[in-house]
Amino acid sequence: MTVREVAVEAYREALPVLALSAVGGLFAGVVLGGMDAELKRVAGLLVLVPALLATRGNVYGSLGARLGSALHQGLVDPTFSTDDERVNAAVAAALANGVLVSGVAAVLTVALLTALGRPAASLGTFVAIALTAGLISGVVLTVAVVSVVFVGYRRGLNPDTLAGPVVTTTGDVVGVATLLVATRLVLALGGG
C-alpha cells in the first residue's frame, strides 16, 4: 500500500466516529458553558471536570469491552437477564469503580488546590458532588452500555466497535449533565 492509500483508508474509517463524538462533545460543552454560575460558586469545580469525564470513559468503556468479549466467547447469554451472575458482577464492579474513583478525585482535587494555595470549596461539598454525579452518571451509562451491547449483538453488530463510540459520545454529555445536577442538588442542600 502507498502512503496515500493508507491515509485515505484510515481517514474514511475514522471520520464518522470522530464526527459523532464531536457532536456529543459539543453538547457537553454547551451544558458546561451554561454552568458558569455553579463554577463560580464552587471554587475549583473546574479541576474535577477532566478527571470525571475520563473516568466515565475508562470505567464504562471497559464495561462495554468486557461484555462484548464475553458475548463473543459465549460466556454470557445474548438475551439479557437480571439473573446472570457475570453480567451483574461486571455492572456492580463498574458502578463501584466509577463511584470510588469519583470520590478519590474529589479528595485529591481539594488536597491539590489547598497545597497550591488556590481557592477551593469545602471537602464535604466536593465529595458530595463527586459521589452524587458518579452514582447518577453510572446508572445512566450502565443502562446505555448494556442495552447497546446486547441489542447490537442480537442484531448481528460487533459490540467491540459499537461500545467505544457510544461511550465516548454519551459519556461526555452524561458526565457534564450529571455534574450540573449534582452541583445544584448539593448547593440546594446547603453545600458550597
Add this chain to the structure above:
Amino acid sequence: MATAEWTVRGIVRRMLPVLIVLTAIELGSGIILDTFEGTLLRYPTLLVLVPVTIGMAGNLGSILAARLSTALHLGLLSFDAADERLAGNAVATIALAVTVFPLVGAGAWLLQTVVGRTALPLGTVVAVALTSGVVLAVLAVAVTTITTYAAYRFELDPDDVVIPVVTNVCDVLGVLVLFGAVRVLVGG
C-alpha cells in the same frame, strides 16, 4: 477467561489502581483549566470547546494507537519515517484534525449564539479550534508513535498499554494546547 475474574472484588481490585493513576494525571489538566478559569468564564464559548477538544484529542490518539497496534501485531509496521503505514496514518490523523476542528469551532460558536451569549467573533473561535486541532494532531502522532515503539521494545502488548496511556496523555495535552491557543489568539 476464568470464572474467578468475574467477581466484583476481582474486577475492582484489578482496575481501581489504574483508574486512580489516570485520575491523578487528569487532575493535572484540571489544574491548568483552573488557572485560566477567568478567561473561560468571560467567554463561555471557550468553555464549550473544553470537553470537545479533550475528547477529540483522546480520540485522534486512540484511533491511531489502535491502528498502529493492529499493524504491529500483524507484523506490518516498522518504525521508520519512510514506513508507508506509519506515514499514511500520520497524514490521516492531521487531515482528520483539519477537517473536524474548524467544524467544531463553528458548531461551538453557533450553539452558543443560539443560547444567546456569544462574546467572541466566529473567526476567533474557529481559529482557536483549528490551531488547537492541528497542534494536537501532531502531538498525538508523536505520543502514539513513541508509546507504541516503547511497548514494542519492552515486549508489552500494545493493546493493553498504548491506548490508556495515549488517551489520557492526549486529554492532558488537549487542555494545555487549548490554553496556549486561547492565550495567543484571545489573550489572557
